[in-house]
Amino acid sequence: MSIRDGENLPNLSTVSARGLGRVLRDLAGIADELAAPVVTEELRLAQYRRVANLGEWITKAADSLHYDLDRHLHPEEFGEDD
Numbered sequence: 001m002s003i004r005d006g007e008n009l010p011n012l013s014t015v016s017a018r019g020l021g022r023v024l025r026d027l028a029g030i031a032d033e034l035a036a037p038v039v040t041e042e043l044r045l046a047q048y049r050r051v052a053n054l055g056e057w058i059t060k061a062a063d064s065l066h067y068d069l070d071r072h073l074h075p076e077e078f079g080e081d082d
Helices: 015-036 041-073
Strands: none
Touching: 015 041
């Protein structure tokens, strides 16, 4: 199963690089669907909404993973409250 088939996205609070990579791989399949002729305008609307939602999730996941790794590699640059 994949996100294209309606699988839920990984939880942002526990997402891993592997989870992010899997979503990005599934996104390529959605790109193929978008490149295909339109079946119905309603389906196309749903595809656009799904891509927008995925874009937001991908940004949040990448930001979270980046922050966690940066904090691990450079603890001296982060305060105790971060």
